[in-house]
Amino acid sequence: MAISTRNQNLFAAEDWEVAYQAFTKVSFKAYDFSTMRTAMLNYIKENYPESFNDYIESSEFVAIVELLAYLSQSLAFRADLNTRENFLATAESKDSILRLADMLGYAPKRNIPASGLIKIDSISTDEPILDSTGESLQNSVIEWNDPSNANSFDQFVTILNSALSTSNPFTKPIKEEKVGGIDTQIYGFNNQIGTTPVYPTSANINGTSVPFELVSTTVVNGVFKEADPDIYSQLNISYRNDKRGLDSEYTGFFMMFKQGILSFEDYIFERALPNRTVDLEIANINETDVFVQQLDESAVRQTTWDKVSNLSGQTLLYNNLGLNKRNVYSVDNLFDDGIKVRFSDGNFANIPSGIFRIYYRTSLGQNFTVRPQNLQDVQLVLPYFNKNGQKFNITLNMSLKTTVANGSAAETLASIKQRAPQTYFTQNRMVSAQDYNVFPLSQSANILKLKATNRTHAGHSRYIDIEDPTGRFSSVTSFADDGALYKDIENKATYLTFGTSKTISQILKEDVANITKDTNLQNFVYDDYRKLHKELDALAFDLTANNKDITWVTQPSKNKNNTGYFTRIENGARTTLNNSTNDNRIIQQGSYIKFRDPADPTVTELATITSITNNGIPTNLLSVTEGVVKLNKEIKNAYRAVEIIPTLNSALLETDIGTAFKTRIEAKEDFGIGYNFKPGQANGTHWYIIDNSTLQATGDFVPTITNGASWLIKFEYNSTSSSTSISNYTVTSRGTRLIFESLKDIKFYFSGDEKTYDSQTGRVLKDKISLTTSNFKPQLIETYDWVDTNLDDIGDSWQLSSTNATYTPNVGNSPEIILRSRDVKAKDLEVRFISNYGLLVNGEAGVKASADYAQGDFVAPISTTMAVDPVSATTGKAVVRLNSAKLSALPSGITIPLSKFSTAITGGANGNIAYVNYDTGSSSYKSYTGNATTTTFAVGDTATEGHIDLMSATSLKISDFDSLSSRWNGFKHADQMQIVYKNVSESLDKSLEFEIVDSYRYSDGYADPAKVVVKPIDSDYDGFPDNPDLFDSFVGTTDFVFFEQYTDLDGYSYERPAKFKILNFTTETEIKVDFVLDTVAPGSDPDNKTAFTDFDMIIVKDLTVAETYLKNNLGKLNHKLVFPRSLLPKVYELINDITTPKMIVLTANNTYNVKVGRSFEQNTLQANPRKCSFEWKHIAPSDVRIDPSISNVVEMFMLTKSYNQNMISYKNGGLTSLPKAPTSEQLAQEFAGLDEFKSVSDQLVYSSGKFKLLFGDDADTELQAKIKVVKLPGSSTSDAEVRSAVLELVDAYFNVNNWDFGETFYFSELSAYIHQELGRAVASVVIVPSKSESIFGDLYQVRASSDELFFSTATVDNIEVVKSLSATNLRQTKGNAITKSNTTTSSSSSSSSSSSSGSGGSGY
DSSP, rough: OOOHHHHHHOOOOHHHHHHHHHTTTTTOOSSSSHHHHHHHHHHHHHHHHTTOOOOOOTTTHHHHHHHHHHHHHHHHHHHHHHTTTTTEEEEOOOHHHHHHHHHHTOOOOOOBBOOEEEEEEEEESOOOOTTTTTOOOOOOOTTOOOTTTTTTTHHHOOOOOHBTTTTTTTTSSEEEETTTEEEEEEEEEOOSSOOOEEEEEEEEEEEEEEEEEEEOEEEETEEEOOHHHHSOOOEEEEEESSSTTSSSTTTTEEEEEEESEEEEEEEEEEEETTTTEEEEEOEEOOOOOOEEEOOOTTEEEEEEEEOOOOOOBBBBOSSSOOOOOOOEEEEETTTTTTTEEOOSSSSSOOOOEEEEEEEEEEEOOOOOEOOOOGSSSEEEEEEEOOTTOOOOEEEEEEESSOEEEEEEEOOOOHHHHHHHHHHHTTOOOOSSSHHHHHHHGGTTTTTEEEEEEOOOOOTTOTTOOOOOOSSSSSSSEEESSSSEEEEEOOOOOEEEEESSOOHHHIIIIIIIHHHTHHHHHHIIIIIIIIHHHHHHHHTTTTTSGGGGOOEEEEOOOOSEEEEEEEEEEETTTEEOOOOGGGGGOOOOOOEEEEEEEEEOTTTTEEEEEEOOOOGOOSSSTTTTSSSSEEEEEEEEOOOOOEEEOOOOGGHHHHHHHHHHHHHHHHOOEEEEEEEOSOOOOOOOOOOEETTTTTTOTOOOOOOEEEETTTEEEEEEEEEEOOSSTTTEEEEEEOOEEEEESSSSSOOOOOOTTHHHHHTOOEEEEEEEEEEEEEOOOSSSSEEEEEEEEESSSSEEEEEHHHHHHOEESSSTTOOEOSSSTOOOOOEEEEEEEEOOOOOOTTGGGGOOOOSSOGGGGGOEEEEEEEEEEESOOTTEEEETTTOOOOOOOOOOOEEGGGGGGGSSBBBTTTTEEEEEEEEEETTEEEEEEEEESOOOOOEOOOOOOOOEOSSSSSSSEETTOOOOOTTOOOOOSEEEEEEEEEEOOOBBOEEEEEEEEHHHHHOOOOOOEEEEEEEEOOOOOOSOOSSSTTEEEOOTEEEEEEEEEEEESSEEEEEEEEOEEEEEEETTTTEETTTTTTEETTOOOOOEEEGGGSSSSEESSHHHHHHHTTTTTTSSSTTTEEEGGGTTTTEEEEOOOOTTTTTTEEEEEEEEEEEEEEEEEBTTOSSSEEEEEOEEEEEOOTOOOOOOOOEEEEEEEEEEEHHHHHHHHHHHHHSSSOOOOOOHHHHHHTTGGGGGGGOOTTTEEEEEEEEEEBBBBBBBBBBBBEEEEEEEEEOOOOOHHHHHHHHHHHHHHTGGGOTTTTTTEEHHHHHHHHHHHHHTEEEEEEEOOTTTOOOEEEEEEEOOOOOOEEOOOOGGGGEEEEOOOOHHHHHHOOOOOOOOSSSSSOOOOOOOOSSOOOOOOOOO
């Protein structure tokens, strides 16, 4: 040691301290030529000032210094490049990247071939064989599930069995497993051997012929695989049965196909060489199809060697294969796109020796999609040997049924650089959340985006079936009592283009017909449309009026049948009902008919007319003939049709408006389409056109067909394309949306893309909301008809329609109707009187010389509502005395607004009214007229007993309303009375079932898990709900849901039902307010006082009542909420006027609103608060089932490159229809290899990532928008250039690589990006929603769901260059929503005029 030290000290060439000191004088900042030259010159000047001082540019020494600087720069640059290539983040060359990835144990993925199953549609054989009936099948083409051939299945199997191996005929498969939840069997042909059972075919994809191969199929661990190729093996096919019937696309015989060309190379390894490698320098060898087989001298396969994944922890030396598997190999990538097959060293695996064949398949190496139209009429002629050893040919004709999008290009260098380091940390397994979000990326080049979510917890008991509580993968049944059912207006806009491939007539019969079947439009027709029509004609849908006595007659004749015809009484005789004439035209296909048992009126049935032929007139009356009217269910013979619920008959569109529709489209006009459920006259039509001149595009719906706001569907012309023959229209249909909400207890899960089928019926199982029988009925309505019991043509009794019980008044003003309970109080009752009062259309102008009138001469019946008083029959009120249990008197007189009548009731020279009444003196009917200035008098008979007068230009009075002698006559009209029990405590007779149809989304696209969109259940799947009145079966005319807006912890605003202390003064015309004692009381009960501090909200009749009694200048009632019933859905607040101290005024409060509906009790003043109890039944997808032995369910949201590429192609016009995301089964098949790396306690389930479409016509209505751009003054850039540039930037901004699942889009960020890139051309950029109900600012923030990514479908049509921004083009105020402004309906209401009562997983 001493010698070493001494030698170093004495004989070292240079002392380290000297060397260090020298280096301190060197500038290491010098890098390029100039800095190197300067640094060397400075060094010489500093260290050798005496030796050299010639620094002129022409000096030879300076030239040498410059040469050294040049060499130094070149060396530094090369050293820098080499250094960069040593780090994966900065490496650029493919060689370096692959070597560095290999060092991390990462094997970059080569291309993945597109593969799938192609269905065998038909077969034939040249073998002379017979079917079970003795029919020859030789050379006969047998179609799968041929509807014209009852024996097609047996014949299909007979031919197939002859070609299959005798050891595995149909029903005795080689192998049987479930694949994607579908029973799958493998069968093998007894085909001719000697060649590899791989059969080439091709497909034309995007104009290019792409090679495919039909291959032998097997199933491994629930995944379809290609069987190992072998010239001596049989060709296998699969049989699948999803239990949905033979016509299901997933039931039948299938063959597997793969894209590419299979080739092989043979090698002779004469001696055992350790670590042998074989290079296949062939481009585009795919990732999955490399097979290594050992052959004997006759080329017969002896063994197939197993492939080992070349990943961290998986090598030829150490892998997870069994100890008995020593014939293994691995595949590495060559730097020139080829592969290297690597064998072992002999210690941990065998060294190959002998004859080897290496199969490999070269594939296209691109992301592309194979659609059903690409693979049609594929034919394979396969030689086979029958059971007798005879050779014949079987011909298989095949076609693709479902889209295949699992082909992908090889992994890019950028992807390798990103994923290799991430994958290294997973250590070749998936345990942590990071593992699940990173490791799958290393297994496929087709994964573009990935998000893993843990759906359940660890440690779940093994004795209890595991359940995903979110409902994502497990069926869930939950009960709660905090529900709310309500409705709101939801018009829907779609876009139609005329002048392309479809004719105008085709668009009318197909596209417009489909719009009429929209759920929201159907809801509107069943609800608001009907109720508003009833306001004009209270008996509009009553089939019993005018003694029509419509009766169901079964044919073929039997006690109960769903086919038959209708009869009715007409002109005193019973006749067959012809639905093409007059008022019979209300009965149309699709309409609902309410039937009643004539023997027991309490028994009713609701049925739908599914078809009507020959206008409902039977061709003959033979008892064996099938009826011309078909119902959706069997109805007993002689049942009476008592009510109709009309539907929109789209089959009449072309007949009714075909010509007029075409004329408007060709003229490029705006117009509307309305529907008249009861045309009346023979030449009238159901559908009618509303011209642009009368169209009220933004008007509330008005049921009068002559009104421009009676449209159900509105067409608004937008623009033309470059071709003047092409017209674009925005088509808006009216709609009512039903919503169900749980305040806190339930978070709903619903996905319309996932369907589960009943294996027995083949029908889709539906998610349901059931309102249980623990809920009370909303109200009870008993209907009484004024009838003639003694057949003297004069009404004399009230008959209860549900029981046929009659009540004959004792005196003129005493109905003497027995009520349901002695405890019924007057305030809990309401009486509705329905009549036309004998009034003639057009008043005096409609009078005839003799009282010989037809039904059409009279005005439509109207409904008049009257309150009930416990004391006396004062004007406008009926009487129910306390504890009497009787309706003992009707009001002595009533006043009716003229606005309630749908037709004119005045006319003639004097503008008089006219009516027909029964004159008891002459025992005949007489005509009367009357006005405001003259005494009522008779026409013709000079009678004087008239009782109806015009009080003013706005109302009339029936002065002796309660008089039997002059009122209850029933001439040409059927008077009706309804008694409404408002506060009942009777439970529902049965549960009310609604099916869930969609998630509830806010204007920014966020799906609220507390709410779902529902509709009445359609149990028979005929497209019509079982009971379209189901909403009204739960929600009464006095029910409302009160909402508040609140800001959650995430900073977003939401809406939810709220609880208040509510005073209900809806029926009060006066409110007693004591500003001294600070109390308030109803005018009808002034002693029932409530302190100001004991309520939050007060419900009043209208705003006038509130302003009259609640406004004050004392500073009292500040911040109390007021809901004027007539202004639904608005809520007002009493607040202090900032300009006048202590002046309390009413101001609209947008934080609160009210909708028609019913919820849990929101009024905290109620002593016995009611609940809204419900059951949520969710059906999980059938293609995912959870292993009950595991503890964690990990859902993998995957966005594949192929799906993303298809979306881009669709946006750019390469595809005509919106691409579908891959199904869970397709993803599970493609990424089945991930199961080898997960934890034993985990189960993987796969879901495709979804796109939230923005701006374009394909986006949801609330997300469609225009991006409006203002150019800089003086900019030379054209408008077209600006629009194209902005669109290009929008597409770049929404590139999928810039986003992760569940992010929020802020328009301010996009706007800043556009300004940055186009700052010299653009002054301002804003986004304006296209939806008429939306306003400026609604789309400045849009949220994606946890499984969604943003995708812009905007085109240049969505970019608009404007000169300036104004309130008009920014739409800064709300559009004209379809809201009623009168006292009976609103944007969220039905036509009601009565009073109101208060009424996923975490971790990964």
